[in-house]
Amino acid sequence: MTPPETPGSSDSPFSDLERPPLNATSLRRALVREGSLWTSLDVVASTGSTNSDLVARAATTAEGAVLVAEEQTSARGRLDRRWSAPARSGIYVSVLLRPDVPAERLGWLPLLAGVAVATALSRTAGVDTALKWPNDLLLTVKGEERKAVGILAERADTPEGADVPGVVLGIGINVSLREDELPTPNAGSLLLAGALTTDRDPILRAVLRSIEHWYVTWRDADGDPAASGIQAAYAAGCATLGRNVRAELPGDRALVGEAVAVDGDGRLILATADGVQQPVGAGDIVHLRPATAGPDAPSGSGGE
Incomplete structure (x- = not known):
């Protein structure tokens, strides 16, 4: 018996047996x-x-x-x-x-x-x-x-x-x-x-x-x-916390610091080099080396 095709599809969903269709x-x-x-x-x-x-x-x-x-x-x-x-x-x-x-x-x-x-x-x-x-x-x-x-x-x-x-x-x-x-x-x-x-x-x-x-x-x-x-x-599951990161913010701005917490509003709190704790509510985060690593430690991967 020939399996039916997915409605709206021109190709049989069984054309790739390693990737069967959802049931x-x-x-x-x-x-x-x-x-x-x-x-x-x-x-x-x-x-x-x-x-x-x-x-x-x-x-x-x-x-x-x-x-x-x-x-x-x-x-x-x-x-x-x-x-x-x-x-x-x-x-x-x-x-x-x-x-x-x-x-x-x-x-x-x-x-x-x-x-x-x-x-x-x-x-x-x-x-x-x-x-x-x-x-x-x-x-x-x-x-x-x-x-x-x-x-x-x-x-x-x-x-x-x-x-x-x-x-x-x-x-x-x-x-x-x-x-x-x-x-x-x-x-x-x-x-x-x-x-x-x-x-x-x-x-x-x-x-x-x-x-x-x-x-x-x-x-x-x-x-x-x-x-x-x-x-x-x-x-508990956030790999960003405890790491040095670069926050790429709207307006072509950037902020570097250690990610120390996620606050009650869901914002990422960065501790910057000048001792200020700065909340970040939006932006791209790039993972740098772990915060506890020495100066010669390799940078971690991540980022988008």
Whole structure:
């Protein structure tokens, strides 16, 4: 019996047996159920950006909608960076959330997602993970820290008459990319990090269940990062803390210092050479050598 093609795809999803398609029916059965955060789950063969698609229909979509693409052709990261990857080589998923928490605590959502994804990948794929502030996830490949997960949070329209803002949270995970398929030399994948599995179905289930756990806990704590445990969990898994870093800030400015904390607003606190503790709320962070290393120690990898 010839397997059916994915709707909307001109190629059979079985053309690459090492990268089988996601099983949408099985995913819905496992995740979309009474009492769950997830209210719908759609898998499409290809789209420009799952985040853009979900943002566009957010005003008429219930919280908990999940959109997954086998391939993204116009994927966007932070600072509107563009990237692409072979079909079915990664997990490209966006979810719609409507957190009823104080607006000033919404900045914790991408950090929360980082904790959730790190937890899921460690448990399911057996890889060591490290968070890079604010919302990247690093894996160790050939002794180097490489970015394998990107997270992007975007505001979305709310239904008419609703007060709670919508947020679309997008997550991209490099799963089975080989060295010659990586978008940049600093990128990595679960495959290259020696993962126990690159089966995307159980990995995606684990990621969404982990997001649900952390999100509900944080939301029920009124978005309080300390009371929900998210601030401590993030700090425990953050490779940026304790290192010398360069913060590349808006306006072509840069700040160098030791990353000493993540504060209650999710900002990175840098201790600079002049003894000032400076909060950084936005910007690119480049990992330099560890803060405790001697002057001749080699610089650590990382950065985007």
